[in-house]
Amino acid sequence: MxxxxxxxxxxxxxxxxxxxxxxxxxxxxxxxxxxxxxxxxxxxxxxxxxxxxxxxxxxxxxxxxxxxxxxxxxxxxxxxxxxxxxxxxxxxxxxxxxxxxxxxxxxxxxxxxxxxxxxxxxxxxxxxxxFAAFYSLPKRNNGLIAIVDIGGRTTDVFTFVNGKEEKETSIPVGTMNYFKIIADRLNSKGENRKIEDIFKLIDNGLIDLNDYRDTTDGIGSLIINEIKIEVENLKDYSIKLCGGGADYFKDIFRDKYKNVEVLNNNLLSxxxxxxxxxxxxxxx
Structure with missing residues (x-):
């Protein structure tokens, strides 16, 4: 063991x-x-x-x-x-x-x-x-890399240049903010939903997130704008997305930047x- x-x-x-x-x-x-x-x-x-x-x-x-x-x-x-x-x-x-x-x-x-x-x-x-997720990368010692770890309550961002840490920032926005907005929208239509319901419904394919593209884009854009306060030239970096929010917000990152990748086993990075x-x- x-x-x-x-x-x-x-x-x-x-x-x-x-x-x-x-x-x-x-x-x-x-x-x-x-x-x-x-x-x-x-x-x-x-x-x-x-x-x-x-x-x-x-x-x-x-x-x-x-x-x-x-x-x-x-x-x-x-x-x-x-x-x-x-x-x-x-x-x-x-x-x-x-x-x-x-x-x-x-x-x-x-x-x-x-x-x-x-x-x-x-x-x-x-x-x-x-920071820990960076060391899950098989190739990490060359070039400019930005790790964007989108969790439940925070998004943590680290940039590295040729394997050396450059900048870090922690943003108080994550998937729970996203789920809360979706729950509120459903509740405004007469349903009775909580964050836990949204997590379960998405996980089992019972919510089509295409119906909430404006919400997805709104939270994704908020995260990106907050990152840019600390990392002005984010476009220069190879952006590696991980955490539970990576799959939800990958498209908004790809719409704005060319070099975006969701890490393999992004939950375990x-x-x-x-x-x-x-x-x-x-x-x-």
Whole structure:
């Protein structure tokens, strides 16, 4: 088993370097039958996953990170002692020690879907979202590259020149803003929709996003305009899109710029890149 494991606790999904992608919403329910459900049992409580609302808290360090993290660890079958890397938006990186202090050197006992697990975090590192994704690129040391990581609550942008970091910025706009506008439009027509509904309906092909092209273009243009405040000549860069919003906004980027690519496994780019960095630092 690899000693190093990396996790991206996104606003809508939990991602792991082993390829796992799990929906990041759950409820605390100590009364319901757990048969057939996705559950985490921890510290005397039972959490049901794929239920309830996404956590809208903007600051990741203020979230219950232990709950989705332990759930993902159990789903991946990890146990024993591990080194781990997690991620924060660039604008919240100063809060990284709070997360390290909650995990490093600590042992957690829990059950996922009824199976006992025990994990000890030996070393815990934190990397910036988007920065880590750069290191998932097979070719990254030549030319001008802009990583645009469109997540649930933030879009994190890093530019590199011949492999060296040049600029960074974090924009407080992401897919949740997009889903919220779509939900509001449906509700204005008499429906009763929440952000969680929109995520599910899009994921299952029950919403045609062509009907919301103006909304897509509006959010995409907002993101681009915010990027240009920090990166004036974005057209000079090879733009690499990743994160959950990459597939939604790729067309608006391609309408404005020639050299735009959605990364392969764009949801997993941060965990893949941070795993590369962790191995280089001897954490594996």
């Amino acid at each position: 690899n000693k190093l494991s990396t996790f991206d606790l996104g606003s809508t999904n939990i991602k792991t370097n082993l390829g796992g992608i799990y929906e990041n919403r759950f409820i605390l329910d100590n009364e319901s039958d757990t048969f057939g459900a996705e559950t985490l049992e921890f510290e005397g409580n039972t959490y049901f996953f794929n239920r309830g609302n996404f956590n809208k808290e903007f600051t990741k360090a203020n979230k219950e990170i232990e709950i989705p993290l332990l759930y993902a660890i159990g789903k991946e079958g990890l146990e024993g002692n591990i080194n781990s890397i997690l991620h924060l938006p660039a604008s919240q990186f100063s809060m990284r020690q709070q997360i390290v202090d909650r995990l490093q050197g600590k042992t957690f006992k829990f059950k996922v879907n009824g199976i006992d697990s025990e994990i000890t975090f030996d070393k815990v590192g934190i990397l910036k979202e988007g 941060n965990v893949a890149g941070s795993h590369f960095i962790g191995k280089a630092k001897g954490l594996d």
